[in-house]
Amino acid sequence: MSLVARHLEANGIPTVMFGCARDIIENCGVARFVFSDFPLGNPCGEPFNADMQLKIVSMALDLLETAKEPRTTVQTPFKWPSGDAWKDKVFTKEQPFVEGEAYDRWMEGKATYKKLKAEGKV
Amino acid sequence: MSYVRYIDKTREYYLSEGYDNPYKWAHFDDVPFAELKKPLSECCLTLVSTSDVAIRSEDDDKDPTHNFLVGSVYSIPSDTNVADLYSRQEHYDKYATNLDDVNSYFPITRLQELVAAGKLKSLAARFHGVYTNYSQRRTLEVDAPEVLKRCREDKVDIALFTPV
Numbered sequence: 001m002s003l004v005a006r007h008l009e010a011n012g013i014p015t016v017m018f019g020c021a022r023d024i025i026e027n028c029g030v031a032r033f034v035f036s037d038f039p040l041g042n043p044c045g046e047p048f049n050a051d052m053q054l055k056i057v058s059m060a061l062d063l064l065e066t067a068k069e070p071r072t073t074v075q076t077p078f079k080w081p082s083g084d085a086w087k088d089k090v091f092t093k094e095q096p097f098v099e100g101e102a103y104d105r106w107m108e109g110k111a112t113y114k115k116l117k118a119e120g121k122v
Numbered sequence: 123m124s125y126v127r128y129i130d131k132t133r134e135y136y137l138s139e140g141y142d143n144p145y146k147w148a149h150f151d152d153v154p155f156a157e158l159k160k161p162l163s164e165c166c167l168t169l170v171s172t173s174d175v176a177i178r179s180e181d182d183d184k185d186p187t188h189n190f191l192v193g194s195v196y197s198i199p200s201d202t203n204v205a206d207l208y209s210r211q212e213h214y215d216k217y218a219t220n221l222d223d224v225n226s227y228f229p230i231t232r233l234q235e236l237v238a239a240g241k242l243k244s245l246a247a248r249f250h251g252v253y254t255n256y257s258q259r260r261t262l263e264v265d266a267p268e269v270l271k272r273c274r275e276d277k278v279d280i281a282l283f284t285p286v
Contacts (some may be wrong), residue, residue: 001285006266007266009155024128041215041216048222050231057229060282070155071153086217095217116257
């Protein structure tokens with residue numbers, strides 16, 4: 001996702017990235033980033049909280065006007081409503097990120113990519 | 123509590139599962155930066171997402187967004203009713219949250235509201251989805267140019283990105 005945003009920036013279109021995985025996005029490097037310290041899934045605000053979503057989207061628009069240089073990150077002021085306990089369990093055996101059929105589909109995708117790569121097709 | 127370090131967490135998790143060839147996350151020293159050239163109220167905006175958002179269809183094979191699929195890029199009309207959208211994404215924290223509200227990751231209604239309020243001039247005719255794939259080269263050589271092409275066709279001034 002960050003790679004696509006970077007391509008638009010390089011071709012003159014200003015962008016803003018929303019996101020919850022701060023390290024992944026900053027490791028790649030994007031022009032402007034609105035970070036919410038939420039579990040992966042809702043980078044634009046809590047589900048069914050229209051007021052919070054509008055504020056987060058508005059922060060992105062403000063950032064288009066205020067950012068003067070790349071790698072400008074702002075953090076939204078919101079806390080995840082049920083607390084931070086989810087952080088301890090992310091990617092643990094107790095709560096694997098994907099499991100069951102979803103895990104099988106994921107592994108299938110990885111295997112397909114490996115095969116195509118070995119054949120020089122990607 | 124500090125934010126989660128996903129790069130470290132995933133590396134540790136997959137090592138413990140026996141995968142010793144960790145994913146190489148994209149990393150660049152230089153970051154391109156385009157300045158906003160006109161007021162937001164004169165800007166046409168598009169949205170690009172990896173949330174795997176799709177238009178509801180009785181027959182998945184006839185998903186209308188797939189008629190113009192190029193690489194991993196597809197488009198959704200920006201005037202689509204949010205009730206007709208849903209996400210097929212499986213890679214999110216399903217223990218802590220859900221994807222039941224499209225606007226929490228594909229804020230189409232919020233953007234329509236901002237246009238109605240005069241904050242933005244317009245929404246581009248199309249918003250875009252990019253399927254996650256494992257090849258950064260393919261993203262750079264196929265998907266990114268395709269998104270740029272569609273943005274230019276729609277005379278886009280600014281773009282918002284929502285990974286899930």
